[in-house]
Structure formats: C-alpha cells, structure tokens
Amino acid sequence: MLQRDYTTSQLDVLEAEAIHIMREVAAEFERPCLLFSGGKDSIVMLRIAEKAFWPAPIPFPLMHVDTGHNFPEVIEFRDRRAVELNARLVVASVQASIDSGRVAEETGRRASRNRLQTTTLLDAIEEHEFDAVFGGARRDEEKARAKERVFSFRDDFGQWDPKNQRPELWNLYNSKIRKGEHIRVFPLSNWTELDIWDYIRREGIEIPSIYFAHTRSVFERDGMLLPDDEVVQRDEDEPLFEAVVRYRTVGDVTCTGAVVSNAVTVEQIIEEIAVTRLTERGATRADDRASEAAMEDRKKEGYF
Amino acid sequence: MDILRFATAGSVDDGKSTLIGRLLFDSKAIFEDQLEAVERTSRDRGTEYTDLSLLTDGLRAEREQGITIDVAYRYFATPKRKFIIADTPGHIQYTRNMVTGASTADLAIILIDARKGVLEQSRRHAFLTTLLRVPHLVLAVNKMDLVDYAEERFEEIREEFTAFASKLNAADLTFIPISALHGDNVVSRSENMPWYHGTSLLHHLENVHIASDRNLVDVRFPVQYVIRPHNATSQELHDYRGYAGQVAGGVLKPGDEVTHLPSGLNTRIAAIDTFDGPVEEAFPPMSVTLRLEDDIDISRGDLICRPNNQPSVAQELDAMVCWMADSVKLQPRSKLIIKHTTRTARALVRDLQYRLDVNTLHRDEAATSLGLNEIGRVSLRITQPLFVDDYSRNRLTGGFILIDEATNGTVGAGMIVDAR
Numbered sequence: 001m002l003q004r005d006y007t008t009s010q011l012d013v014l015e016a017e018a019i020h021i022m023r024e025v026a027a028e029f030e031r032p033c034l035l036f037s038g039g040k041d042s043i044v045m046l047r048i049a050e051k052a053f054w055p056a057p058i059p060f061p062l063m064h065v066d067t068g069h070n071f072p073e074v075i076e077f078r079d080r081r082a083v084e085l086n087a088r089l090v091v092a093s094v095q096a097s098i099d100s101g102r103v104a105e106e107t108g109r110r111a112s113r114n115r116l117q118t119t120t121l122l123d124a125i126e127e128h129e130f131d132a133v134f135g136g137a138r139r140d141e142e143k144a145r146a147k148e149r150v151f152s153f154r155d156d157f158g159q160w161d162p163k164n165q166r167p168e169l170w171n172l173y174n175s176k177i178r179k180g181e182h183i184r185v186f187p188l189s190n191w192t193e194l195d196i197w198d199y200i201r202r203e204g205i206e207i208p209s210i211y212f213a214h215t216r217s218v219f220e221r222d223g224m225l226l227p228d229d230e231v232v233q234r235d236e237d238e239p240l241f242e243a244v245v246r247y248r249t250v251g252d253v254t255c256t257g258a259v260v261s262n263a264v265t266v267e268q269i270i271e272e273i274a275v276t277r278l279t280e281r282g283a284t285r286a287d288d289r290a291s292e293a294a295m296e297d298r299k300k301e302g303y304f
Numbered sequence: 305m306d307i308l309r310f311a312t313a314g315s316v317d318d319g320k321s322t323l324i325g326r327l328l329f330d331s332k333a334i335f336e337d338q339l340e341a342v343e344r345t346s347r348d349r350g351t352e353y354t355d356l357s358l359l360t361d362g363l364r365a366e367r368e369q370g371i372t373i374d375v376a377y378r379y380f381a382t383p384k385r386k387f388i389i390a391d392t393p394g395h396i397q398y399t400r401n402m403v404t405g406a407s408t409a410d411l412a413i414i415l416i417d418a419r420k421g422v423l424e425q426s427r428r429h430a431f432l433t434t435l436l437r438v439p440h441l442v443l444a445v446n447k448m449d450l451v452d453y454a455e456e457r458f459e460e461i462r463e464e465f466t467a468f469a470s471k472l473n474a475a476d477l478t479f480i481p482i483s484a485l486h487g488d489n490v491v492s493r494s495e496n497m498p499w500y501h502g503t504s505l506l507h508h509l510e511n512v513h514i515a516s517d518r519n520l521v522d523v524r525f526p527v528q529y530v531i532r533p534h535n536a537t538s539q540e541l542h543d544y545r546g547y548a549g550q551v552a553g554g555v556l557k558p559g560d561e562v563t564h565l566p567s568g569l570n571t572r573i574a575a576i577d578t579f580d581g582p583v584e585e586a587f588p589p590m591s592v593t594l595r596l597e598d599d600i601d602i603s604r605g606d607l608i609c610r611p612n613n614q615p616s617v618a619q620e621l622d623a624m625v626c627w628m629a630d631s632v633k634l635q636p637r638s639k640l641i642i643k644h645t646t647r648t649a650r651a652l653v654r655d656l657q658y659r660l661d662v663n664t665l666h667r668d669e670a671a672t673s674l675g676l677n678e679i680g681r682v683s684l685r686i687t688q689p690l691f692v693d694d695y696s697r698n699r700l701t702g703g704f705i706l707i708d709e710a711t712n713g714t715v716g717a718g719m720i721v722d723a724r
Contacts, residue, residue: 005515006515006516006518006520006555006587007306007515008306008515008589008590009305009306010305010306010307010385010386012590013306013307013589014307015591016550016589016590016591017589017591019550019591020528020550020591023528023529023548023549023591024528024646026529027528027529027604027646050579051578051579051580052548052591053529053531053548054531054577054578054579054593055531055533055535055541055544055546055577056531056532056533056534056535056544057533139377139379140378140379146376146377146378147374147375147376147377162374163374165374166713166714167400167401167403167404167628167705167714167717168404168714169403169404169407169408169703169705169717170407170408170699170700170703170705171408171550171700172643172644172703172704172705174643174705174707174712174713174714176641176707176712177712178712189377190377190379190388192379192381192386194381195386
C-alpha cells in the first residue's frame with residue numbers, strides 16, 4: 001500500500017497558522033478589532049478572518065485610520081467589502097484629530113499625515129477600548145519588523161519596547177494584559193510579499209484597481225513617482241508627465257510612490273515581483289526613507 | 305512547495321552572519337536597496353568589508369552596539385522550498401533566544417569554526433537543540449579554507465562531535481564542510497574538497513524530508529473556539545455547532561469514533577468543515593472545524609482524541625523548564641499561570657529536582673532556584689487537569705509556557721517529561 005505523503009504547501013501552512021492566531025484572539029480577548037486599510041495585506045487578513053469563523057460572521061469590527069489623503073479607489077473598495085461581509089466598520093479620522101487640536105498638520109513640500117496617524121489610532125483604540133488590534137504587517141517588510149512578535153505587547157501609552165518583548169514559543173501566545181494595555185496581533189508575520197500575491201491568485205481575491213497598471217499623471221522625487229494630487233505639494237522643478245504605473249503598496253497619497261509597470265493581471269504582478277531587485281517599501285515608501293531607524297522610531301510610538 | 309523552518313546557532317565569529325547573508329544573497333532574497341543600506345552603514349563605520357550582520361540586526365541599539373539582542377526571522381525561497389530562518393544571537397541571553405527559535409524549527413544548523421573545533425558553546429547548542437527536539441541537525445564545519453580544506457581536520461571534528469551527540473540521543477545528524485566566505489559547499493558542491501561526497505548545505509535544506517516529523521499517529525485536537533452562528537433566519541445555521549482548532553497530532557476522518565476529554569464521552573466525527581468546503585481528512589498543521597454526531601458539552605481547552613489512544617490527564621507534571629526572566633526566579637512555592645495547548649490554568653512549583661549546567665550537563669541537585677537562562681527539572685501541580693503527552697512524543701501537546709501573574713510576562717518554557 002502506498003503511504004500517503006502528508007506534505008503541506010507553504011500557503012496552506014501559512015493560512016492554517018494565521019487562522020489559529022485569529023481564533024486564539026477571538027477566544028482570549030474581549031474587544032478585538034481588525035485594521036483594514038483596503039491594502040493587499042489587510043485584504044488577505046480579512047479573507048483569513050472570514051475563513052477562521054465561517055459559517056459564523058467575523059466576530060469583531062474592522063477599523064480604518066483614514067488620513068483623508070487616501071486613494072478614492074481604495075476607499076470605495078473598503079466600504080464595499082465591509083458591506084459585503086456585513087461587518088461593522090469604524091473609521092478613525094486624522095482630519096478629526098487635526099480639527100480637535102490633538103495633532104498639528106505638517107507643513108512644507110514633504111508634509112505628510114503619515115506620522116499623525118499614530119495619535120488617531122491610539123485615540124481610537126482607547127475610545128473603543130480595543131484590547132487586541134490585528135495588523136497586516138509582515139516581518140519581511142522592514143528590519144525593525146523582523147524582530148516583532150506575533151502577539152506584540154503595547155503599554156498603556158501604546159508604546160512598543162523592542163528590547164523587552166515576550167518570548168514566543170511553539171504556537172502558544174501570551175494574551176495577558178492589564179486594563180488600558182493592548183496587544184497588536186500580526187497573523188501574517190511569516191508571509192512574504194510573494195506569498196501574499198500567490199494567495200491572492202490562488203483564492204481569486206479582488207483587490208483595488210490601483211494595484212494594476214494604469215496611466216497616471218505623476219512627477220519624480222527622490223527616484224519615486226508621486227501622483228498629481230491636490231494634497232501633494234509639487235515644486236516647479238518637478239514637472240508632471242504621464243506614465244503607465246501601478247502601486248506595490250497602498251498608503252497615504254503623499255508618501256506612496258508608484259512603480260512603472262505593465263502588469264494588468266495578478267499573474268503578471270507575480271512575474272514582476274519575482275525578478276524585482278528592490279523591496280516594496282524601499283521602492284515606494286518615502287516614510288521609511290527618513291532615516292535608517294524610521295520604522296523602529298514610529299513603531300515605538302505606537303505606529304502600525 | 306512546502307516550508308522548512310530552521311534555526312542557526314553560532315556567533316558572529318563562527319561566520320553565521322556571513323553564511324545567512326550568502327544564503328539570502330545567492331537565493332536573491334536580499335534586495336538592492338537593502339544591500340546598499342548595509343554597504344552605506346559599513347562604510348560609515350569604517351568597516352572594510354560589507355557587514356552582512358547588519359541585515360539581520362535591525363534595531364538601533366543592535367547596530368550601535370554591534371550585537372544581536374533578539375531572535376530575527378528571515379525569509380527566502382528556492383523553487384523547491386520556502387525557508388524561514390530563526391536567527392538567534394550568539395552571546396546575549398543565548399539560551400532564552402535559542403530555545404525560542406528552536407521551538408518551531410524543523411532543523412538547526414550549528415556552526416563550528418574548523419580551526420577551533422568543538423567548543424563548549426557547540427556542545428551547548430547541540431544540547432539545547434536536542435532538548436527542544438529539533439528533528440534534524442546540521443553541523444556546518446565552517447572556515448575550511450583556513451585549514452587548507454583538509455579532510456583530516458573535518459574528520460577529527462566529526463568524530464569528536466559524534467561521540468558527544470551519542471550521549472544526547474541527538475536527532476538526524478549531518479556534517480557538511482563549508483566556507484561561508486568563499487561559498488564552498490553552501491549553494492553548490494565545492495571543487496576544493498573533492499574528498500567530500502555529500503551534498504551542499506542548500507541542497508540538504510531543500511531535500512531533507514520533514515513531512516514525517518509531525519506526529520501523524522496520536523490523534524490530538526485541542527478545542528480552540530466554538531463556532532455557533534446563532535443565525536435566526538437559517539435553520540441549518542441556527543443549529544450549527546462546530547469545534548474549531550488546529551490539529552496537534554494524528555489524522556482525523558469523518559466517521560471516526562472519538563473521545564472527548566475531560567468528559568470521557570465517545571461520539572463520532574460527523575464532518576470536518578472549512579470555509580472552502582468539507583474535507584475528507586485533517587492532520588497537522590491544518591486549522592479546521594469539527595462537527596460531532598452527539599451533543600456533548602464541549603468548550604475551549606477540551607481535547608478530542610481516539611478512544612484507544614488518549615493523552616495523560618494530569619494535574620502533576622514533571623518538566624524541563626527553561627527560565628526566561630531576570631526580574632524574578634523560579635523556586636519551590638512559586639505560583640504561575642500555565643498555558644498548554646488551548647488551556648490556561650494556574651501552576652504551583654512543588655519542587656526543583658535539579659538545575660542543569662548546559663555546558664557540562666552536570667545536575668546540581670542542591671540548587672534552590674532557576675534564574676534567567678537556567679534550565680532545570682521541575683515538578684508542578686496544576687489547578688485543573690491538562691491533556692498532555694511527553695514532549696518527546698509531541699511538541700505541541702508536550703510543551704507549555706509559564707506566565708508571571710504579577711507582570712504578565714512570559715517567564716518560562718516547559719517540556720513535559722513525566723505526567724501523573
């Protein structure tokens with residue numbers, strides 16, 4: 001008799017691990033929420049949540065920290081997915097934080113609301129008393145994230161202390177916290193950018209149109225292509241031109257660059273990524289270029 | 305394509321960062337912007353070569369002090385496999401981090417400097433790897449270029465280590481002579497060592513068989529979460545009751561007779577559900593939802609197994625415990641929270657039988673406490689029964705963590721050796 005080979009594919013292993021993490025949170029926390037930006041990682045995370053609790057609905061709300069500077073295609077997608085899943089969507093607004101004087105808008109040509117999001121996020125976590133917050137961050141994205149736990153403890157100021165993290169062994173996660181503290185949970189920790197795309201292809205998951213090649217009016221700054229948009233300040237020596245581009249990451253309009261690409265299908269995107277020589281954040285994120293420890297510093301303050 | 309998780313043990317001096325850097329670079333997992341950043345930092349610091357350890361040492365404090373302070377996870381893939389590296393530091397808090405990295409590893413690479421041979425730290429690495437039951441061990445004898453690629457030197461080291469490993473009851477053991485700096489036997493076979501007839505390190509990583517390392521014999525399904533849709537509009541959904549969890553051992557099939565613990569009641573599996581439809585079998589590491597034929601009161605922390613193959617139902621445990629906190633020590637009468645599979649309870653330390661010297665394996669029976677990075681055999685009494693196996697039989701039903709009630713920190717990791 002042939003012995004069956006119980007080899008499991010990498011996507012099945014990653015999916016099973018992420019489902020386990022989601023169920024662990026649902027079982028052990030009182031008020032979890034899932035950060036949903038309409039970006040590809042959070043879209044995959046949402047599919048995992050759908051799978052983890054099926055045939056019951058997802059037992060926690062979705063939250064989006066809206067900088068007010070998002071791509072309209074992404075906002076439309078966000079709202080539609082929430083309705084399709086019959087999920088509650090909490091929108092935390094950076095504009096509201098500015099209007100109420102909690103944060104001050106940056107000025108100048110490199111002004112961005114990227115860093116302001118942290119205050120809005122932490123205020124919303126406090127207001128809604130969320131004790132666990134799912135994020136779609138992956139360890140392969142950035143070197144500070146390579147050291148982050150799946151269950152990442154935040155003190156009552158929302159801060160991350162990278163030197164004092166809880167050891168994480170086997171598939172056992174420590175969910176003990178005091179009131180006012182919370183845990184950031186990263187079910188996709190062990191996924192790479194390519195895994196995300198392979199999964200989107202395998203599952204046939206819909207993603208916002210800006211991930212695919214399209215013609216857009218852009219200008220170049222520091223080797224990045226930024227869009228022609230009223231919230232992006234452009235200098236006179238930064239001329240606009242038309243280019244066929246797509247987005248590898250989806251963030252704030254002011255700090256997310258496009259890449260030149262002809263990929264109009266998920267298969268073509270995967271082919272493109274397989275030969276690319278730049279990381280997705282290195283190619284497209286001005287926010288990470290500020291300094292060598294830009295991400296670490298923002299994360300310590302409570303950033304995603 | 306499947307996944308191999310491996311841990312690397314060794315210090316910068318052994319060429320560990322160079323080896324990881326080479327694996328990442330040759331498999332194109334390092335990108336140009338990452339390499340540029342590392343080259344820039346190396347230059348700024350006045351280093352003459354590109355310091356690949358900067359790729360893994362991501363935190364500001366690590367770069368400033370030139371040390372690794374935590375487990376870093378790195379990813380690369382070849383057409384055959386996806387790899388997850390748990391890169392653990394060589395010096396600071398070594399034991400704690402290595403135990404963490406090894407807990408999920410299918411394989412561990414221990415690096416030895418061919419000039420120095422088997423050192424105390426090599427023995428420590430081998431002991432910890434064996435304690436955590438990492439199924440495959442690779443002894444990478446590095447810097448062969450500095451001993452003129454001499455077969456005699458490699459054989460000496462192999463013999464010395466084999467003699468030591470036999471005392472440990474070590475796992476599947478493979479020796480590979482390499483030069484991480486020059487790339488000998490890392491990705492492809494080296495022409496400098498024609499006397500070596502084995503495979504390159506990467507070839508070994510790509511081909512080592514790991515599917516049978518999981519326990520596919522003893523059915524263990526810790527119930528993680530009960531799914532009840534409470535849907536008023538659909539009769540079928542209204543009565544739906546599924547037990548969700550990740551299979552920790554064995555193969556489950558619809559129709560199988562199963563036992564629920566702690567009740568001891570028997571029933572059958574009606575269906576194994578997933579979002580993508582019912583499946584005909586479930587095995588580790590699948591996350592699935594079981595439906596059972598009979599209504600039994602089942603909740604999180606319970607366990608489903610087979611009637612003729614049950615785990616121990618135990619409130620008294622003996623375990624090898626690695627202590628991971630510097631703020632507090634483990635000692636008799638310590639009260640802790642224990643998390644084992646999906647069950648959380650309280651534990652009382654009844655006795656510290658001995659403390660183990662991880663370098664000499666000497667058992668100090670006079671020890672009265674365990675401090676940070678110390679390992680010992682501990683007897684625990686648990687407030688409610690746990691469903692356990694020996695760690696040597698199943699890492700998932702044999703391992704647990706200990707949490708300090710005062711700080712909520714994870715302060716210990718345990719591997720069950722005896723249960724009553």
